[in-house]
Amino acid sequence: MFFTSDNASGAAPEIIAAVTRANEGYARSYGADDIMARVTAQIRSLFDAPEAAVYLVPTGTVANSLALALYAQPWTAIFAHPEAHIATDECGAPEFYTNGAKLMGVDGAHGKMTPENLSAALNRVGESGVHGVQRAILSITNITEAGTLYTPAEIAALTAIARAKGLPSHLDGARFANAIAASGATPAEMTWKAGIDILSFGGTKNGCMGVEAVVMFDPAKAWEFELRRKRGGHLFSKHRYLSAQMEAYLTDDLWLRLASQANAMGARLAKGVAALPDARLLHPAPANMMFPEWAPGTNARAFARGAMFYPMPGAAGRDTARLVTSWSTTEADVDALLTALRP
Ligand SMILES: Cc1ncc(COP(=O)(O)O)c(C=O)c1O
Numbered sequence: 001m002f003f004t005s006d007n008a009s010g011a012a013p014e015i016i017a018a019v020t021r022a023n024e025g026y027a028r029s030y031g032a033d034d035i036m037a038r039v040t041a042q043i044r045s046l047f048d049a050p051e052a053a054v055y056l057v058p059t060g061t062v063a064n065s066l067a068l069a070l071y072a073q074p075w076t077a078i079f080a081h082p083e084a085h086i087a088t089d090e091c092g093a094p095e096f097y098t099n100g101a102k103l104m105g106v107d108g109a110h111g112k113m114t115p116e117n118l119s120a121a122l123n124r125v126g127e128s129g130v131h132g133v134q135r136a137i138l139s140i141t142n143i144t145e146a147g148t149l150y151t152p153a154e155i156a157a158l159t160a161i162a163r164a165k166g167l168p169s170h171l172d173g174a175r176f177a178n179a180i181a182a183s184g185a186t187p188a189e190m191t192w193k194a195g196i197d198i199l200s201f202g203g204t205k206n207g208c209m210g211v212e213a214v215v216m217f218d219p220a221k222a223w224e225f226e227l228r229r230k231r232g233g234h235l236f237s238k239h240r241y242l243s244a245q246m247e248a249y250l251t252d253d254l255w256l257r258l259a260s261q262a263n264a265m266g267a268r269l270a271k272g273v274a275a276l277p278d279a280r281l282l283h284p285a286p287a288n289m290m291f292p293e294w295a296p297g298t299n300a301r302a303f304a305r306g307a308m309f310y311p312m313p314g315a316a317g318r319d320t321a322r323l324v325t326s327w328s329t330t331e332a333d334v335d336a337l338l339t340a341l342r343p
Helices: 013-022 034-046 060-069 093-097 115-124 152-164 176-183 219-231 240-274 298-304 331-341
Strands: 053-057 076-080 102-105 134-141 169-173 198-202 212-216 279-281 292-294 310-312 319-324
Touching (some): 013 240, 034 053, 053 219, 053 240, 060 169, 060 198, 076 115, 115 152, 152 169, 176 240, 240 331
Parallel strands (some): 076 134
Antiparallel strands (some): 053 212, 279 292, 292 319
């Protein structure tokens, strides 16, 4: 009954096997390994983006921070939802890597920025000459931190507003696979066809040991990314172990199969939670993360019965929680949690 996060699950057997295979013999270091060349080809083909530049890093935080640093100077602003991981859970890493760019909140219900709020924020910022920060980049998260989904059309609406002001757009895809599995969109439709310039493509939460790809649909800043990754201390010398994970992740649609399992278990759990007495979901839950609110005492009862999940701050007199399923969650796990939650 481990529902704290999708990174609480282990790595998929295919990933471990690939790392073991990559351990044989010698390989060129610092990303010059043969596996990395194949990964670049895989990602270009998957995204239908033959020019894309592709780099691997070990964490989502550094993927986001290095991506944003390519576009945001110290005197500029990054526009994102106030609950965005870059704003709330990266310990100031985006500010650190950009040497102090400002994060500007663009609100919206269910973890999603609205076009109206984005327009208003863009109109407010950058108009006071030398006295105010200048606009730099829009950052969107999908699946959002509220567990909700932006459709490609919703992403396109936001990036069009940003582009009209000359801003590029970043997608934090720590749960990109879950978003693709939930939407049925193609990776291209969810990214460059919807106006995304640079993507953090997550692997870790969805069955890898620790690897994320940064995909640059416009490779103009590729060399700068390489320099920033090295200077930021995130160029692995034994890079083949990152490459091997990503190659296995992309082979035979493993990434999509793992995310589909996580989402299927999310759907089973969401349905079960909605059927509990005096319980409701605070946001739609199309993928693998949900935020229920239920009768006081529900969290304590489930914890006493061995369930693991994060309680969340909520309305007075109510219990709130965050539940996350992963590629390794089984129907039996979900049903055990639902039993533990019942009076
Ligand atoms: C939406 C989102 N982005 C980025 C990250 C960063 O991942 P990491 O913990 O690997 O730095 C996470 C991890 O929780 C996340 O949920």
